[in-house]
Amino acid sequence: xxxxxxxxxxDPLPTPAGASPPERxxxxxxxxxxxxxxRIGLGFAWFLGLLFCAITLxxxxxxxxxxxRYLRPELxxxxxxxxxxxxxxxxFLDPIIGTFLVAGIAIGIAGPVGVGxxxxxxxxxxxxxxxxxxxxxxxxxxxxxxxVLALFGILLFDSKVLGFxxxxxxxxxxxxxxxxxxxxxxxxxxxxxVVSTVREGLQAIPNHVRxxxxxxxxxxxATIRRVLLPAARPSVITGHMLGIGxxxxxxxxIVLLLGDTQTLQGVGNVPLWGILRGTxxxxxxxxxxxxxxxxxxxxxxAYAAAFVLLVIILILNVLVDVFGRRSRExxxx
Amino acid sequence: xxxxxxEDEDTGxxxxxxxxxxxxxLVCLVVLVLLAMLAFIFQEAWASFSHNGLHWFGPGGNADQxxxxxFTSGDLKQTPKFLLHAWPMIWSTxxxxxxxxxxxxxxxxxxxxxxxxxxxxWLKRILEPVVRLLASVPSVIYGLIGVLVLVPFIxxxxxxxxxxxxxxxxxxxxxxxxxxxxVILSVMISPIMIAIFSEGLRSVPRGWLEGSLALGVNxxxxxxxxxxxxxxxxxxxxxxxxxxxxxxxxxxxxxxGGSTAFAPNPADGLIFFVEPxxxxxxxxxxxTDELNSPPMRHTLFAxxxxxxxxxxxxxxxxxxAKQPMKRYFNVGGTAA
Numbered sequence: 283x284x285x286x287x288x289x290x291x292x293d294p295l296p297t298p299a300g301a302s303p304p305e306r307x308x309x310x311x312x313x314x315x316x317x318x319x320x321r322i323g324l325g326f327a328w329f330l331g332l333l334f335c336a337i338t339l340x341x342x343x344x345x346x347x348x349x350x351r352y353l354r355p356e357l358x359x360x361x362x363x364x365x366x367x368x369x370x371x372x373x374f375l376d377p378i379i380g381t382f383l384v385a386g387i388a389i390g391i392a393g394p395v396g397v398g399x400x401x402x403x404x405x406x407x408x409x410x411x412x413x414x415x416x417x418x419x420x421x422x423x424x425x426x427x428x429x430v431l432a433l434f435g436i437l438l439f440d441s442k443v444l445g446f447x448x449x450x451x452x453x454x455x456x457x458x459x460x461x462x463x464x465x466x467x468x469x470x471x472x473x474x475x476v477v478s479t480v481r482e483g484l485q486a487i488p489n490h491v492r493x494x495x496x497x498x499x500x501x502x503x504a505t506i507r508r509v510l511l512p513a514a515r516p517s518v519i520t521g522h523m524l525g526i527g528x529x530x531x532x533x534x535x536i537v538l539l540l541g542d543t544q545t546l547q548g549v550g551n552v553p554l555w556g557i558l559r560g561t562x563x564x565x566x567x568x569x570x571x572x573x574x575x576x577x578x579x580x581x582x583x584a585y586a587a588a589f590v591l592l593v594i595i596l597i598l599n600v601l602v603d604v605f606g607r608r609s610r611e612x613x614x615x
Numbered sequence: 616x617x618x619x620x621x622e623d624e625d626t627g628x629x630x631x632x633x634x635x636x637x638x639x640x641l642v643c644l645v646v647l648v649l650l651a652m653l654a655f656i657f658q659e660a661w662a663s664f665s666h667n668g669l670h671w672f673g674p675g676g677n678a679d680q681x682x683x684x685x686f687t688s689g690d691l692k693q694t695p696k697f698l699l700h701a702w703p704m705i706w707s708t709x710x711x712x713x714x715x716x717x718x719x720x721x722x723x724x725x726x727x728x729x730x731x732x733x734x735x736x737w738l739k740r741i742l743e744p745v746v747r748l749l750a751s752v753p754s755v756i757y758g759l760i761g762v763l764v765l766v767p768f769i770x771x772x773x774x775x776x777x778x779x780x781x782x783x784x785x786x787x788x789x790x791x792x793x794x795x796x797x798v799i800l801s802v803m804i805s806p807i808m809i810a811i812f813s814e815g816l817r818s819v820p821r822g823w824l825e826g827s828l829a830l831g832v833n834x835x836x837x838x839x840x841x842x843x844x845x846x847x848x849x850x851x852x853x854x855x856x857x858x859x860x861x862x863x864x865x866x867x868x869x870x871x872g873g874s875t876a877f878a879p880n881p882a883d884g885l886i887f888f889v890e891p892x893x894x895x896x897x898x899x900x901x902x903t904d905e906l907n908s909p910p911m912r913h914t915l916f917a918x919x920x921x922x923x924x925x926x927x928x929x930x931x932x933x934x935x936a937k938q939p940m941k942r943y944f945n946v947g948g949t950a951a
Binding site for chain 2: 313315316320323324326327328330331334335337338341342344345395398399401402403406412415416418419420421422423424425426427428429430431433434436437438470473501502503506524527528530531532533534537538566569570573574575581584585588591592595596598599602603
């Protein structure tokens with residue numbers, strides 16, 4: 283951009299005769315003159331790159347074929363039932379609803395908290411020791427296995443204090459498994475993604491933007507709220523999408539903390555609150571249970587649900603792509 | 616004058632200071648949650664470690680029978696048992712993690728180099744979204760494909776009846792195997808590596824490469840000697856992240872790896888690759904229904920503590936390894 287401004291009115295510098303423009307690759311660049319080992323290496327790189335595409339294509343195509351073969355429209359609006367064969371066991375409406383509920387709770391917690399942490403890390407970061415601790419905390423959360431997070435959730439939500447978030451029997455035993463429990467733990471899965479994406483977006487904003495805002499008399503809070511966060515909106519959205527993608531794809535926390543009942547089992551009479559306190563399943567746990575290694579073993583249903591799950595993930599990917607491109611188009615200088 | 620500069624009459628703090636304090640409190644809360652997790656898990660795990668001592672990590676006896684005994688001892692009104700020698704599960708985790716990380720490190724490095732420097736434009740435009748898509752496919756889908764495609768294939772075509780007969784009383788070779796786990800885990804973690812590697816490779820200053828090219832070094836050598844060497848912090852960051860993923864993978868491994876706590880023995884020859892095993896994370900998932908038995912609960916939390924400790928040690932090791940390289944040029948060093 284800056285070079286364009288400088289040379290915009292002038293003609294480009296004349297290139298010396300015989301020199302090729304830098305974009306075009308000369309004969310010396312072709313691999314024909316390389317040593318054999320180098321050419322073998324390049325061939326190997328080509329092979330692996332194409333293999334990678336082939337594996338992805340195979341996975342998507344295989345799931346699409348199997349999914350379309352076994353996916354009946356009525357599966358999308360009927361609920362899982364107990365039956366003797368795969369024609370009688372119903373569809374997976376409740377797992378789909380469960381997937382969205384869990385994703386909503388998790389990103390509802392991880393979104394604001396993650397943006398807050400990212401703003402603090404990028405704009406305040408004092409005292410420095412605390413900033414280092416926070417950075418390693420986020421890094422450790424990113425590396426913590428989700429089964430371990432799930433076990434922590436079991437400890438946490440078994441306690442009497444948090445009993446109001448899950449089913450409690452009449453003699454005071456807390457069940458500890460609910461949408462709240464699963465969503466809260468899944469927010470820890472999404473948090474590192476939101477933090478790192480938003481922080482990157484904030485750091486990409488050059489300092490003179492902040493200085494310009496201070497120069498017109500805005501306070502730091504106002505600068506963050508009115509200037510920096512709007513400017514970083516594409517990365518905020520990308521971070522949320524990435525977080526949702528991971529939350530939807532997680533299985534271990536769902537299996538351990540959502541109770542693993544096939545349908546939504548609400549607790550109490552309050553409409554939405556009761557469902558959120560109750561147990562249920564999501565698409566991932568539905569696939570897990572219906573795989574040959576699971577409790578139910580209905581591969582056709584598993585294929586159909588996996589296909590639906592993959593379509594949701596694909597849509598999220600496209601959205602990430604769109605907003606990612608938008609944040610790259612924003613250039614400062 | 617903006618309202619933000621007005622001071623609160625009660626506290627004497629400006630809105631700016633209050634915002635900083637509020638965000639600081641939020642950040643401390645996140646740190647506290649992690650500390651609480653560490654404290655709770657290690658406290659719950661202590662009973663199992665203190666009963667077994669260092670033998671917890673050693674071999675000895677049948678781990679599955681030990682886990683069964685631990686579970687039943689909590690059910691009846693007998694003294695709780697804690698005897699567990701978890702080596703088969705630890706060995707399985709080591710094998711799957713190290714194996715898949717080595718495989719996918721080599722492959723990802725080549726693919727990342729190819730993607731950044733050598734691929735033609737049209738292939739770049741295909742490869743980039745492909746990497747992102749593969750990174751976001753849920754592990755349960757990988758597991759499903761593994762259990763319905765790869766496992767039957769291995770069971771029917773790669774395991775001879777003679778091989779099966781040779782190990783019959785101990786384990787059954789039915790396709791749930793180390794090989795299936797390694798293949799799928801490698802496919803799962805390599806997109807993470809490729810994404811971070813190529814980000815690091817891209818940020819190497821162009822002039823450095825051109826300096827080498829101007830000396831007559833060909834593009835392939837230039838890229839490996841200059842760009843890959845410069846991007847070493849990014850290579851470490853990607854490897855650490857991918858290793859953490861492999862270490863903590865439970866769902867896919869419990870689906871394709873088999874469900875016996877058997878330690879695959881390299882001395883068995885090629886059968887080694889088709890022997891079943893069950894890693895630490897998969898063991899937790901496998902036994903979640905038994906958490907209500909107190910000794911079982913302590914044992915599972917002990918396994919979780921080992922996993923948590925390993926992943927913390929891993930990121931610490933990655934941080935330490937990056938330090939001497941950062942002095943010169945830091946690419947992708949902050950990628951979390």
